[in-house]
Amino acid sequence: MKIITTLILLINIVYAHPHTFIEVYPTITIKGNKTEKIDFIWKLDEMTSSMLIMEFDVNQNGKLDQNEQSFVYENYFSPLIDYNFYTDITVNDKIQKFPKPTNFNSFIENNRLCYSFSIEETINIKNTLLDFGDTDFFVAMILKKEFVSIKGAKGIVSDLDNDFYFGYRLEFK
Amino acid sequence: MIEWYNQLLKQIIIYQYQLNSYISSTIRSLNDDNMYETSLLILGVAFLYGLIHAAGPGHGKALVALYFTSNKSHYRKAFKMGYMISITHAFSALIFTFGIFYILKTMFRRNFNELSNIAMQISAFMIICVGLYLIYEAYKNKYNKELKIKKTNKSEYAVAFSAGVVPCPGVMTIVLFCIMLKQYFLGVLAAITMSLGMGLTISVAGILSILLNKKTSHKLDSKAYILEITGGILILILGIFLFTSVGYK
Numbered sequence: 001m002k003i004i005t006t007l008i009l010l011i012n013i014v015y016a017h018p019h020t021f022i023e024v025y026p027t028i029t030i031k032g033n034k035t036e037k038i039d040f041i042w043k044l045d046e047m048t049s050s051m052l053i054m055e056f057d058v059n060q061n062g063k064l065d066q067n068e069q070s071f072v073y074e075n076y077f078s079p080l081i082d083y084n085f086y087t088d089i090t091v092n093d094k095i096q097k098f099p100k101p102t103n104f105n106s107f108i109e110n111n112r113l114c115y116s117f118s119i120e121e122t123i124n125i126k127n128t129l130l131d132f133g134d135t136d137f138f139v140a141m142i143l144k145k146e147f148v149s150i151k152g153a154k155g156i157v158s159d160l161d162n163d164f165y166f167g168y169r170l171e172f173k
Numbered sequence: 174m175i176e177w178y179n180q181l182l183k184q185i186i187i188y189q190y191q192l193n194s195y196i197s198s199t200i201r202s203l204n205d206d207n208m209y210e211t212s213l214l215i216l217g218v219a220f221l222y223g224l225i226h227a228a229g230p231g232h233g234k235a236l237v238a239l240y241f242t243s244n245k246s247h248y249r250k251a252f253k254m255g256y257m258i259s260i261t262h263a264f265s266a267l268i269f270t271f272g273i274f275y276i277l278k279t280m281f282r283r284n285f286n287e288l289s290n291i292a293m294q295i296s297a298f299m300i301i302c303v304g305l306y307l308i309y310e311a312y313k314n315k316y317n318k319e320l321k322i323k324k325t326n327k328s329e330y331a332v333a334f335s336a337g338v339v340p341c342p343g344v345m346t347i348v349l350f351c352i353m354l355k356q357y358f359l360g361v362l363a364a365i366t367m368s369l370g371m372g373l374t375i376s377v378a379g380i381l382s383i384l385l386n387k388k389t390s391h392k393l394d395s396k397a398y399i400l401e402i403t404g405g406i407l408i409l410i411l412g413i414f415l416f417t418s419v420g421y422k
Contacts, residue, residue, distance in 0.1 A: 017229030019342040021190045045190070046197035047346045050353050111201070140186050159183065166186045 018140035018166065021045040022086070023147060024132050026170065030152030035123045039103075040087075042115040049113035052076075056106070056113070064106050072106045077115060086141050088131040091123060125153060125172040131160055133167020143168035185229050192222045196347065196363075200354060212359055219347065219363040223259070223370025226343045233258050233336040234378045235411055236300060240332050241382035243404020244307075251379025254333050256372035261337025263368030265292065266344035267361065274352055292339045297416035299335030303328065304409030311401035344368065 025041040044052070056068050064072065080086065081098065089096045101117040108114070132141040145157045153172050160167030196218050203211050227234070237254060269292075307328060344364045351360025389400070 017226070017231060018186060018189070019346060021193060045193050046201075047193060047350045050197075050350050051346065054353065140190060142190060166183055 018134070018138055020048045020139045021142055022139055023142045023144075024087075024168075025147045025149075026130070026143075027149040028151065028153075028155070030125060030150065030172075033125055033153075035121065035125060037118055037120050039118045040101075040116065043109070044113045044115075046111050049108075049111060052113050053108060053111075057108070063108060069104075069106050072115075073104050077101075077104060077106070077117075083134060083136070086132060086134050086139060088129075088133075089123065090129040090131065092127045096123075128172060130170040131167055132170070133160055137166070140166050141168065143170065182229065185225055188225045189222070189229070192218060192225065196222060197350060200351060200356060200359070203354075203356065203359075212362075215359065216362055216366045220366045220370040222343070222347075223367035223372075224374050225370075226341075226367070227259070227371035227374035232296070232300075232339075232411065232415055233262070234375055236303075236332055236336045236408060237375055237379045238382045239404050239407050239411065240307075240328075241379045242385050243400050243407075244328075245386060246379075246383050248380055248383060250329065251383055252372075252376045254329055255374075255376030255379055256369075257330070257333035258337040258375055259368040259372035261334060262339070262341045262371065263344050263364045265338055266340035266342075267348060267364050269340040270345045270348045270352070274349065294416060296335055296339045297412050299331070299338070300412030300415060301409055302412075303331045303335055304405050304407075304412055306331065307405030307408060308402055309405075311398045311405055341368075341371070 021044070023043040025043070027039040027041075029036040029038075056064055056072055058068060059065065084095075084098045085101065087098060089098065099119040099121040101119055104115070104117045106113065106115050132143050134141065143157055148155050148157060148170060150172070156171050156173055158169050158171070160169045196215060199211060199215050199218065203215075237251075237258065240254075241251060310328070344367050347363050347367065348360040351357065351363060386400075
């Protein structure tokens with residue numbers, strides 16, 4: 001039985017591992033214990049960026065023009081709704097549907113592809129958690145304390161205590 | 174135990190994130206003055222990156238672990254298989270990268286995802302075949318030890334090829350990055366050194382599985398074929414799991 005258990009446990013290691021690393025920079029504005037707006041900037045790792053920039057920057061002018069940005073939005077950013085934009089907003093232990101992102105912009109900065117977008121949602125920060133991670137384990141979301149900017153409250157960044165994938169948690173104090 | 178495993182995985186990912194960033198900035202800093210020393214440094218880091226990259230979860234190690242846990246083998250076979258898988262994995266990545274870059278030219282990421290899915294399906298199908306073959310052989314040869322030795326050579330190549338045929342996205346990314354910076358030769362060398370690192374990690378997974386087999390199989394004695402059949406069934410399940418998960422995507 002022990003052998004079979006060991007063998008079955010080995011199946012655990014079939015899950016994929018991340019090949020893309022995204023640094024997340026959230027800027028959160030809070031008024032009266034409620035969020036007014038959350039701005040996100042995602043910075044993709046340089047290697048993945050080079051692959052994507054080659055595809056997105058069709059006229060190769062080193063920046064993403066309006067039509068190129070529309071392509072990114074429709075083909076690469078919007079489909080991430082299926083993954084909740086790698087961000088779970090949990091309020092009172094219930095994961096909320098990720099609000100529709102606004103002000104999407106994609107740009108190149110220091111050879112890295114960046115996405116910026118906002119969510120304009122009023123969320124009571126009491127018992128609210130923001131978890132960043134990819135359940136498919138193909139993307140690693142990186143959140144460091146110094147990446148976070150909160151106006152009107154304090155935040156704590158910790159490792160996501162999850163048995164299945166790599167991630168970080170942001171909670172409010 | 175699970176907590177420890179998760180912490181290990183987390184640490185592996187953090188190291189990969191740091192190495193990935195270090196390699197890209199170092200490749201970008203290459204110039205005529207620092208060409209040799211920086212190239213050597215990149216290759217050394219690529220080896221380390223491969224070593225750590227392969228330490229993360231993956232179907233190759235699952236297959237190797239299941240195979241060696243359920244089949245008696247020598248330690249050198251683990252090295253042979255580890256390196257057969259990693260070299261196939263890296264060469265597949267090189268062919269895919271140069272192929273997509275120079276033949277398809279555009280939509281690298283999309284073509285890469287589509288072709289990777291096809292390769293993964295082929296790999297999953299082959300893993301299913303390997304599982305079925307191992308079950309059949311274990312059942313057929315349960316009393317015949319000589320035939321069993323002949324079987325393992327054939328099945329080892331099948332295991333190595335089925336696991337390695339999927340191109341390694343990690344290798345592809347480094348190679349493409351080098352191509353874009355017109356460092357073609359360095360890209361190929363980085364792919365090779367990265368595969369050497371991956372091979373070492375996969376070999377260690379194989380050695381640990383052989384150790385497990387040695388500890389457990391003598392208890393089964395003449396009923397060792399039960400372990401082989403169980404291994405074959407689990408490999409079959411692994412193949413079906415991979416096949417359906419790729420199809421689902």
